[in-house]
Amino acid sequence: MSFEPFNRLVRLAARAFYDDITMKGENQPKTGRGDNRGIAVVVLDALTKRQWVREEDLAKSLRLHSKQLRRTLRFFEEEKLITRDHRKESAKGAKIYSAAAAAAIDGQVVKEGDEKIKMHTHSYCCLDYAQIFDVVRYRMHRMKKKLKDELDSRNTIQQYICPNCGRRYSAFDALQLISYTDEYFHCENCNGELVAESDKLAAEEMGDGDDNARKRRREKLKDMLQKLEEQLKPLAQQLARVKDLPVPEFGTLQAWEAKLSAVARANGDANGGDPTKSSQGQGYGGTPMPFLGETSVEVALSGVEVKEEDTETDTKTTPMKVLPPWMIKQGMNLTKEQRGEVKPVPKIDQSSEPVDDKKPKDIKEDDEKNIQDEYLKAYYEALVKRQKEQEEAARRIEQQQEENRTSTSDQFTASVSERRVGMKFKREENENDDVEWEEGPPPSVNTGETFYKLADLNVEADAVADDEDDIDWEEG
């Protein structure tokens, strides 16, 4: 499962729709340093590089005031772009996730202050890709529909206004408004003559001759529609591209944490096992988990050798071509930003720190279909391979000990064993290849993801050397 196409969608949507949104406090003076346009875009971009993230951590890493960030996030929540979760956590934060079910799930829980430790409400957020996809599509649909309807003044219910008292009527009130003395509608209040409300979109055009105004309005609408199609084309294309892909989902905060911690526990990784804890310890570095998942994907790819490499360079160059023209349309300063963001991040090797790990992915915009296909092929190859190994490892474990059948624990143990067994494994590769893995579950996207995350944890825990090892024996 790849986040990248969806992340690109988010970034495009951010620039298209949220570029000039200002987040203003109710009491903040309009003039001051209140101009924070662009923040929305920055926040969304940052979220594409994370999964579930604690909002304070996000604020810290973005150098934003947490209040300001919260306002932005609340806005996005209303826009249905992100999911948020609030809950109370002890200052220590340890073991929270395991008790998560019992503890307050949302922040509105009444008063549980009499717990021994002091509880604070923490908020988390992450992108909701499935919903973003729908929201963006709906928004574009509405925009087009509104313009089109207005263009042929079709399906629009005429509104009328009383110029005297300002009262509004709609065509539905027509029956009551008829006057038998002349051929106009009259206000029920003051008997003033109602005027049809000209469309807001082109209101300023009105004034001179009726016909002329109408014609000009049509032209303006047509123009707007055309511009809209043109400027939103990249977004529309991305939507089309993403349409048939499985939508990545993080699940609820609890589920996500449980998944990660289970992985970590299986790995015997004491610290990594508890995202809450680790985050407590390391400030904003406390969200390392998400990145790990991405890293592993990278690792898997590098295992596939030359052909894969080609694709990567290809994919890397394409965005350079694709992005700029569109960016330029969006406005110059934006272009710079975008470029700035793109350039400093060359293809990062797997050894880079977790925070950056996600970046190379961002840059590789696979635009052409074939490239995408190739990429996918390679990806799945790696995936199957890995799964095979895991399968095998799991089998081994089964022999050693009784196994419980819950699917998650199953996978996790499997991954652990893979890690433990790693080297031994090499010897037996030949045997594994044939019958055994046919029995295994089909490589569903979900499990695939889990596995990768697991692998990642390994990488994180054991440092880079491990990666090299992995690659080696995959080739062998």
Next chain:
Amino acid sequence: MFFHIVLERNMQLHPRHFGPHLRDKLVSKLMKDVEGTCSGRHGFVVAITGVEEIGKGLIREGTGFVTFPVKYQCVVFRPFKGEILEAVVTMVNKMGFFAEAGPVQIFVSNHLIPDDMEFQSGDMPNYTTSDGSVKIQKDSEVRLKIIGTRVDATEIFCIGTIKDDFLGVINDPGAAS
């Protein structure tokens, strides 16, 4: 759109009708009460086609009236958004025109009349094309599309358009004569 549906109603009958013709009396009263009425939910009741069941009457204390639950079949007419209807123009003014399709009143505002038709005032206000070939005036028959309905408890009012393919005048009484 027309529907044939079953509705239920509690009928109150005066004791003087209690006799051999009680059932007939009940049915005729039902017709008188129901036909031609409009409910927002089901639309206009056009005609009662049959009585399915008359339940046990309940004598009301004090008055002696008896309440019968009656199930009856009827044809209802309920306009929907997007529906194409044929209607007779009842009134034309500068703001547009009104038309009736059976019991339903429809208003077509002037911006939903094709751009090439212009309003002509006079004894017989009308909308006419510049070449005079098409004219909408009182008693013209038009085919229109409903783009909005306002449904109250006892009333349905529609907004229509003739600004679309195959909509507009279908029979001009003035031209025929």
